[in-house]
Amino acid sequence: MTPAAAPTALTPLLHKPTLLHVLGVVGQARAEAFLGQVHADLGSALQTLRATGRSRDQQATQRAAHSLIALAGTFAASELEDAARRLTTALQAGGDAGQDDLVLHVGNLTARLISELDDWRLSAANAPESSGQ
Amino acid sequence: MSTTPAARSARATTILLIEDTASLQIIYRAILERAGHTVHLADNAADGLRLFRDIEFDLVLLDLILPDRDGLDLMQEMLGVRHDSRIIVITANGSINKAVEAMRAGATEFLVKPFDEIRFLDAVRNAVKPGPARAPRLRAAHLQDRAVPGLPMQTTEATSGTFIGSSDAMIRIKSKIASVATSMATVFITGESGTGKELCALAVHAGSNRANGPFIALNCGAIPQDLLESEVFGHVKGSFTGAIADKPGAAAAADGGTLFLDEICEMAPALQTKLLRFLQTSTVQPVGATKPRKVNVRIVCATNRDPLDAVRRGLFREDLYYRLFVVPIHMPPLRERSDDVLEIATAALVHFAAEEGRAFGALDLDVAELFRRLPWPGNVRQLLNVIRNIVVLNDGTFVTMRMLPDDLVPPAGKWAGPTTVAAAQTDDLTVGQLVGKTLAEIEREVVEATLASCGGSVPKAARILDLAPSTLYRKIEGWAKT
Numbered sequence: 001m002t003p004a005a006a007p008t009a010l011t012p013l014l015h016k017p018t019l020l021h022v023l024g025v026v027g028q029a030r031a032e033a034f035l036g037q038v039h040a041d042l043g044s045a046l047q048t049l050r051a052t053g054r055s056r057d058q059q060a061t062q063r064a065a066h067s068l069i070a071l072a073g074t075f076a077a078s079e080l081e082d083a084a085r086r087l088t089t090a091l092q093a094g095g096d097a098g099q100d101d102l103v104l105h106v107g108n109l110t111a112r113l114i115s116e117l118d119d120w121r122l123s124a125a126n127a128p129e130s131s132g133q
Numbered sequence: 134m135s136t137t138p139a140a141r142s143a144r145a146t147t148i149l150l151i152e153d154t155a156s157l158q159i160i161y162r163a164i165l166e167r168a169g170h171t172v173h174l175a176d177n178a179a180d181g182l183r184l185f186r187d188i189e190f191d192l193v194l195l196d197l198i199l200p201d202r203d204g205l206d207l208m209q210e211m212l213g214v215r216h217d218s219r220i221i222v223i224t225a226n227g228s229i230n231k232a233v234e235a236m237r238a239g240a241t242e243f244l245v246k247p248f249d250e251i252r253f254l255d256a257v258r259n260a261v262k263p264g265p266a267r268a269p270r271l272r273a274a275h276l277q278d279r280a281v282p283g284l285p286m287q288t289t290e291a292t293s294g295t296f297i298g299s300s301d302a303m304i305r306i307k308s309k310i311a312s313v314a315t316s317m318a319t320v321f322i323t324g325e326s327g328t329g330k331e332l333c334a335l336a337v338h339a340g341s342n343r344a345n346g347p348f349i350a351l352n353c354g355a356i357p358q359d360l361l362e363s364e365v366f367g368h369v370k371g372s373f374t375g376a377i378a379d380k381p382g383a384a385a386a387a388d389g390g391t392l393f394l395d396e397i398c399e400m401a402p403a404l405q406t407k408l409l410r411f412l413q414t415s416t417v418q419p420v421g422a423t424k425p426r427k428v429n430v431r432i433v434c435a436t437n438r439d440p441l442d443a444v445r446r447g448l449f450r451e452d453l454y455y456r457l458f459v460v461p462i463h464m465p466p467l468r469e470r471s472d473d474v475l476e477i478a479t480a481a482l483v484h485f486a487a488e489e490g491r492a493f494g495a496l497d498l499d500v501a502e503l504f505r506r507l508p509w510p511g512n513v514r515q516l517l518n519v520i521r522n523i524v525v526l527n528d529g530t531f532v533t534m535r536m537l538p539d540d541l542v543p544p545a546g547k548w549a550g551p552t553t554v555a556a557a558q559t560d561d562l563t564v565g566q567l568v569g570k571t572l573a574e575i576e577r578e579v580v581e582a583t584l585a586s587c588g589g590s591v592p593k594a595a596r597i598l599d600l601a602p603s604t605l606y607r608k609i610e611g612w613a614k615t
C-alpha cells in the first residue's frame with residue numbers, strides 16, 4: 001500500500017481584505033443579511049451548474065455563469081471569475097467540446113468559495129468582540 | 134467605507150436598478166444610496182418595465198441577462214415609452230457584443246461587471262449630467278455622420294474635441310481638461326505616440342472660451358529647424374531667399390485662439406529662446422519685420438519624451454520648461470486602459486464600416502478578449518490602423534479572429550495574456566532605473582502597472598498587491614488630485 005500523497009494546499013479563493021471592503025460598502029447593519037444572500041446566490045448558481053449535466057439548460061447555465069463572474073469578481077475570487085468567463089465563452093461558441101469539464105470545474109470552484117465564505121462567517125461569529133464582519 | 138469624492142459630488146437622482154442577482158442588488162443599492170440617490174429595485178424584466186411605466190426615473194441601470202427576458206429587448210421597449218431615457222447597461226464579459234449593440238440602440242453607457250464603486254458612480258454621474266459631455270448617445274449619433282471622437286487627428290475632425298473611453302484614467306483626464314480649459318494656463322501634454330495628445334489639445338481648446346477662435350497645430354519635429362522660426366513667427370516678403378510673400382506664422386494665426394506645439398522637445402535651442410520671449414511678452418516678430426506685434430494666444434504643447442529628462446540632458450531649456458509645464462496632462466498608453474480598447478475599436482469599426490460600405494457592427498468575443506489583452510505599443514493609432522485594415526480587407530457583421538492581420542497576434546507560446554504583457558513591460562525596468570525616484574513615485578508606478586495588468590480592476594489589483602481595496606481607492610483618489 002502506497003502512502004497517501006500529502007494534500008496540496010489550495011490558494012484561498014476568497015480575498016479577505018476585499019470581503020471586508022465589500023462589507024464596508026454594504027454597511028454593518030446589512031452585512032449578515034448580505035452574506036446570507038451571497039451564500040444563496042452562489043448556491044443557486046451551483047445548483048444550476050450541477051443540474052446542467054442532466055438537463056442541458058444552456059440558458060440557465062449562461063445566467064449562472066454570468067452571475068458568478070460578477071459575484072466572484074466582487075470578492076476578487078479571480079480563479080472562479082476567470083473560469084466562469086471561460087465557461088461563458090464556451091457556451092456562446094456552442095459545441096460540446098470541453099464544456100462538461102468546464103461546468104464541473106466552475107461548480108467545484110463555486111462550492112469552494114461557498115465553503116470559504118461559510119468558514120469565514122463562522123470564525124467571525126466566534127471571534128471575541130465580533131463585529132459581524 | 135468612507136464616502137468617496139465621487140460619491141459626494143454625485144447629484145441625487147432617482148434610479149431604477151434592474152438586476153436579478155440579489156446580492157449584487159444589495160451592493161449596487163448600498164453604493165448608490167450612500168451617494169445620495171434614491172433607488173427602486175426590480176429583479177426581472179416584467180417588474181422593471183412596470184416600475185418604468187409608473188415612475189419617471191432619472192436613470193435606469195439594466196442588467197442585460199435577466200431571467201424572463203433579454204435585457205436589450207427590454208431597453209428597446211423602454212426607449213419606445215420614453216425615448217430620452219438614460220439607461221446604463223451592466224453586463225458581465227460574456228455579453229460585450231450585446232452591450233455594444235445596446236450602445237448603438239441608444240444606451241447611455243455600459244459597465245462591464247465586476248466594477249468598482251468609483252467607476253460605478255462616475256458612470257452614473259456622467260449619465261445624468263446635463264449637456265453634451267454626458268452623452269454616449271450623442272456620441273453614437275455623432276458617429277453616424279461625423280468622424281469618430283476619441284481618436285487622433287488623422288481620423289477625427291478638429292471640431293470634435295471629445296474622447297471615447299470610460300476608464301478611470303480617461304475620466305480623470307476629461308475632468309482635468311474641463312477644469313483647466315477655461316483658464317489661460319499653459320497645458321503640457323505628455324504621452325507615448327498615438328495616445329491622442331493632439332485630441333487632448335483640441336479638447337482643451339474646445340472647452341475654452343476661445344473655442345470660436347483658431348486652433349493652430351504645429352509639429353516641431355516635422356519641420357526642418359531652419360524653417361521652424363518662420364513657421365512659428367512668420368516672415369516678411371524678401372526677408373530670405375524663397376520668402377516670396379508675407380507669411381503670418383502660426384503664433385499670429387492663432388491670435389484669439391490656441392497654438393498647439395507638438396513634439397516641443399524637438400525644438401532647436403535657438404528657437405526655444407524665441408519661444409520663451411514670446412511667452413514672456415506675448416509679442417511676435419516675423420523674420421525680417423522691424424516691429425513686434427502683440428497677440429493673444431493660449432499655448433498648449435506636447436511631447437512623447439520625458440520633458441524633465443530632456444531638461445536634465447540639456448536638450449530643453451529649464452526656464453522654458455517651467456514656463457510651459459504649468460498644467461501637465463499625461464495621456465496613458467492604451468495598455469493601461471484596456472477597458473477603453475473595445476469602446477474605441479467598436480466606434481472605429483462602425484465609422485470605417487460606414488465609410489467603406491461594410492456591414493461590420495461588433496467584435497467577436499474572442500477578438501474582444503484578445504484586443505483587451507494586447508499591449509498595443511502603437512496605442513490608439515495602431516488600433517485604428519488594425520480596424521481600418523480589417524474593414525478594408527473583409528466583410529461581415531462581426532470581426533472574427535481569422536480577419537486579424539497576421540502580424541497582430543504573436544506566434545503561439547510567445548504571448549500569454551496580460552500577465553505576460555505586464556511582465557514584459559516591467560522586464561525593462563531595472564532597480565537602477567528606480568534609483569532617484571521617491572518611494573512614493575515607485576509605489577505609484579507599481580500600483581498603476583498592476584492595475585493595468587488587471588484591466589483596471591481594483592479588487593484584482595488589491596489582491597495581487599495584498600492590500601485592502603479601500604487602501605487602493607484612497608491612493609488612486611489621492612493621485613487623481615495631484
